[in-house]
Amino acid sequence: MTALIIDAKDFARxxxxxxxxxxxxxxxxxxxxxxxxxxxxxxxKAIGLASPASTSEVAALVKLCSRHAIPIVPxxxxxxxxxxxxxxxxxxxxxxxxxxxxxIREMDADAGLAVCDAGVILQTLHEAxxxxxxxxxxxxxxxxxxxxxxxxxxxAGGTQVLRHGTMRAQxxxxxxxxxxxxxxxxLTALKKxxxxxxxxxxxxxxxxxxxxxxxxxxxxxxxxxxxATAWVGLSSIIDARSLLQQVDRVLGDTLEGxxxxxxxxxxxxxxxxxxxxxxxxxxxxxxxxxECVGTKGDDTALxxxxxxxxxxxxxxxxxxxxxxxxxxxxxxxxWTLRDSISAAERALGPAMQHDISVPxxxxxxxxxxxxxxxxxxxxxxxxxxxxxxGDGNVHFHVLAPQSAxxxxxxxxQGKKVSARVYDLxxxxxxxxxxxxxxxxxxxxxxxxxxxxxxxxxxxxxxQALDPxxxxxxxxxxxxxxx
Numbered sequence: 355m356t357a358l359i360i361d362a363k364d365f366a367r368x369x370x371x372x373x374x375x376x377x378x379x380x381x382x383x384x385x386x387x388x389x390x391x392x393x394x395x396x397x398x399k400a401i402g403l404a405s406p407a408s409t410s411e412v413a414a415l416v417k418l419c420s421r422h423a424i425p426i427v428p429x430x431x432x433x434x435x436x437x438x439x440x441x442x443x444x445x446x447x448x449x450x451x452x453x454x455x456x457x458i459r460e461m462d463a464d465a466g467l468a469v470c471d472a473g474v475i476l477q478t479l480h481e482a483x484x485x486x487x488x489x490x491x492x493x494x495x496x497x498x499x500x501x502x503x504x505x506x507x508x509x510a511g512g513t514q515v516l517r518h519g520t521m522r523a524q525x526x527x528x529x530x531x532x533x534x535x536x537x538x539x540x541l542t543a544l545k546k547x548x549x550x551x552x553x554x555x556x557x558x559x560x561x562x563x564x565x566x567x568x569x570x571x572x573x574x575x576x577x578x579x580x581x582a583t584a585w586v587g588l589s590s591i592i593d594a595r596s597l598l599q600q601v602d603r604v605l606g607d608t609l610e611g612x613x614x615x616x617x618x619x620x621x622x623x624x625x626x627x628x629x630x631x632x633x634x635x636x637x638x639x640x641x642x643x644x645e646c647v648g649t650k651g652d653d654t655a656l657x658x659x660x661x662x663x664x665x666x667x668x669x670x671x672x673x674x675x676x677x678x679x680x681x682x683x684x685x686x687x688x689w690t691l692r693d694s695i696s697a698a699e700r701a702l703g704p705a706m707q708h709d710i711s712v713p714x715x716x717x718x719x720x721x722x723x724x725x726x727x728x729x730x731x732x733x734x735x736x737x738x739x740x741x742x743x744g745d746g747n748v749h750f751h752v753l754a755p756q757s758a759x760x761x762x763x764x765x766x767q768g769k770k771v772s773a774r775v776y777d778l779x780x781x782x783x784x785x786x787x788x789x790x791x792x793x794x795x796x797x798x799x800x801x802x803x804x805x806x807x808x809x810x811x812x813x814x815x816x817q818a819l820d821p822x823x824x825x826x827x828x829x830x831x832x833x834x835x836x
Contacts, residue, residue: 361422365401369415369448373415377405377406378405388451389441391432393435398442398445400445401445405453406452408455409529409568412455412531413536416532416535420534424448425823428566430500430505431475431496431501432499434793436709436787436794438792439562452472455472455568456475458470458478459569461483463487467571468483469569472504472506477497483577487577488577489576489577491514491517491518491573492524505521506521506557506558507559507560508789509521512789513611513613515745515789516610516612517611526570527542527554527570527571528540528567529567529568529569530567532565532819532820538565541569561792561793561830562825562826563816563820563831565819565825577649579649580647580648581656582646583644583646583678583689584643584645584664585633585676587634587673587676588638589638589674591640595715595718595743597642597673598743604663605646611644611744613743614641614740615640617637617638622702623695625698626694627690630694633688634675634677643689643692695740696749699738703754703756704753704759705753706754707749708786709788710775710776711747712746712782713782714743714744714745717746720778720782724775732767734754734756734757735755738753746784747788780803786800791830792830797829801833804832
């Protein structure tokens with residue numbers, strides 16, 4: 355133990371010399387906000403917080419960590435949902451923040467790409483692209499805090515996956531520092547490149563366990579010229595799926611978002627946001643938020659197309675009521691209701707949140723089967739599902755009984771709830787993590803339910819690229835049971 359303390363102190367002194375006052379702190383008050391995850395589920399300790407200002411500083415720091423065998427926990431906006439950016443309780447690791455690396459290095463409108471530091475905030479990229487009459491086609495509720503590096507490391511999804519795909523589809527090139535401090539530079543965007551493995555894809559979604567993303571080349575699209583957004587009341591999740599199929603056939607490539615919101619979630623948001631108003635006068639078992647975006651024409655024409663699609667669906671009995679936003683403010687109000695669900699549900703009390711996916715065509719049936727199964731098995735719980743129906747990904751939350759004690763319930767009954775949810779998802783041919791990552795929250799469940807061959811391959815890649823096991827230990831890659 356004495357040797358470890360001496361090594362840690364020596365390391366801290368060298369880290370401070372390397373990074374300077376702005377780049378290194380071990381002051382408890384400075385560290386405190388970053389030692390607990392956004393949900394408040396995980397807390398840990400760290401030797402210090404490193405905030406390098408360049409890729410070369412990251413590389414030098416990683417080499418220093420390698421010499422001292424100091425684990426590194428990379429952290430973006432600290433808005434992750436699976437505890438993937440929180441250190442353990444040993445206090446032997448450092449936190450690595452890239453928030454100071456926040457430059458947009460290049461914005462090429464002709465090529466339709468941007469080269470960004472990993473610490474660039476998603477909303478900042480949106481605004482910069484908009485100034486260039488372009489857009490970055492990925493957004494989510496935490497856009498004001500989520501960083502590009504974090505989004506790449508977790509292969510984030512968001513509300514536009516239906517049309518544009520996950521973060522993996524937006525990344526044209528990557529720059530990353532590997533476990534030995536070497537820099538992998540693959541920022542050049544090539545449409546064709548058959549020089550062996552596509553190594554950048556290993557880093558995307560690896561949650562900082564294979565390398566630390568320091569920069570990326572991202573694709574940009576022409577700015578939208580028209581937008582039409584509707585809030586639709588529905589009687590069932592089956593009708594929501596049928597509505598999605600109908601509007602997809604009619605609206606084609608303009609259909610960009612299709613979110614489902616049960617009445618329970620809407621009620622929670624309205625209680626959480628006193629100034630918010632329900633878009634429809636009546637109550638509906640389910641609601642759908644439908645958005646179309648076009649690069650040609652105007653809002654009037656697109657709204658008319660959406661109105662025609664909804665009218666046609668109403669003739670088949672799929673729509674109980676609907677309203678189409680008449681301006682940008684109203685459209686944003688609709689999205690505020692959707693984006694506030696997680697915060698509103700969290701305010702209700704203890705809950706287990708599950709970011710899961712099953713084949714798109716099976717999702718309504720899964721919800722109808724899984725929800726009562728969980729509620730019957732765990733008395734007093736309430737199961738709710740909301741989110742991206744169009745890509746087979748919903749957030750399946752199980753609210754604790756009203757008498758449950760926060761913290762105690764999650765650690766005991768809540769873990770049994772999650773295990774049962776993941777069993778059901780696996781039986782339906784789905785994934786226990788659709789867009790939030792595995793982190794530390796689901797690493798044991800991945801080890802229990804994952805394909806043994808796939809897990810063996812993951813461990814082999816981890817061992818090859820990080821033989822000391824210093825990059826985000828305890829996250830994503832389950833330990834071997836042998």
